[in-house]
Amino acid sequence: AQTVTQSQPEMSVQEAETVTLSCTYDTSESDYYLFWYKQPPSRQMILVIRQEAYKQQNATENRFSVNFQKAAKSFSLKISDSQLGDAAMYFCAYRSATGANSKLTFGKGITLSVRP
Amino acid sequence: EPEVTQTPSHQVTQMGQEVILRCVPISNHLYFYWYRQILGQKVEFLVSFYNNEISEKSEIFDDQFSVERPDGSNFTLKIRSTKLEDSAMYFCASSERAYNSPLHFGNGTRLTVT
Numbered sequence: 690a691q692t693v694t695q696s697q698p699e700m701s702v703q704e705a706e707t708v709t710l711s712c713t714y715d716t717s718e719s720d721y722y723l724f725w726y727k728q729p730p731s732r733q734m735i736l737v738i739r740q741e742a743y744k745q746q747n748a749t750e751n752r753f754s755v756n757f758q759k760a761a762k763s764f765s766l767k768i769s770d771s772q773l774g775d776a777a778m779y780f781c782a783y784r785s786a787t788g789a790n791s792k793l794t795f796g797k798g799i800t801l802s803v804r805p
Numbered sequence: 806e807p808e809v810t811q812t813p814s815h816q817v818t819q820m821g822q823e824v825i826l827r828c829v830p831i832s833n834h835l836y837f838y839w840y841r842q843i844l845g846q847k848v849e850f851l852v853s854f855y856n857n858e859i860s861e862k863s864e865i866f867d868d869q870f871s872v873e874r875p876d877g878s879n880f881t882l883k884i885r886s887t888k889l890e891d892s893a894m895y896f897c898a899s900s901e902r903a904y905n906s907p908l909h910f911g912n913g914t915r916l917t918v919t
Contacts, residue, residue: 724907732894734848734910741905780848784904791904792838792861795848 691716691783695796702771703804709756710766710799712781720786723757723764724793729777737779740764742786768801776803807831811897811911818887819919826882826914828897836900837880838908839872841865841893848896854880855903887918 692715702708714723725737740748740757747755752772756765768775781796810829818824830837839851852872853860859872871883880899884891894915898908 722905722907726910731912732842732915733912734896734898736907736909739907784908786904788860788904792850792853793840793898793908794850797847 691718691721691785691794693781693783693794693796695781695799697799698797699800699802701802701804702768702775704771704773706771707767707769708771708801710768710779710781710801712764712766712796714762714764714781714783716762716783716785718785718787722784722786723755724782724784725753725755725764725766726780726782726795727775727777728780728798729774734780738766771803773803773805776801807833807909809897809899809909809911811895811914813914814912815915815917817917817919820889821886824884824887824916826884826895826897826916828880828882828911829878830880830897830899831901831909832878834899834901834909836860836903837872837874838898838900839882840896840898840910842896842913843893851882851895884916887916889918892916892918 721742723740727735738750752769778798780798782793785791812827837854842848852862894913896913897911
């Protein structure tokens, strides 16, 4: 079974600075998908960014980018120019590329606070 | 942009009562899921559903739980006899494809069992 580990329960960043959130995963599969979801205080789950394992190029979405290291099974999220609205819980998630209906497996999440 | 909608947003029920949580997935999505999140904790998989069948279920999804797609739009989660430990946020999600697309989540239903 796949597991996703987010070992840092909390992080803090100064507004306008850059922060990196760590995630590692364990799998025996070679093809899969990785995601970061944001959960603000409203509790909604919002997709931030996704990465296909077969792509070597790291995904980027505006201020959000990932550092995907397939051999190390590492998938970190970098937030540049942090804004107050980035304060939220962030979940790393894994989705297998096999099976008829593949679920998302989440890490425990990390709470990010942004200092003004 | 299409959304997954969940009702109600908050449900309070007494222990032992039945509850039905409702979801309307995105219209062209074929894969459906329920997750739950006990306050401030991990998001846990309950069940996945495709082609009117359960694809996979977790250990949490015991005989007290059931899912149904009664018509072409709704996807429901029923808890037959609620326990205090069922208090959590329940999220419905849908996906366009089996694996190479993200899950889109609803805003959740906060279930409080007293």
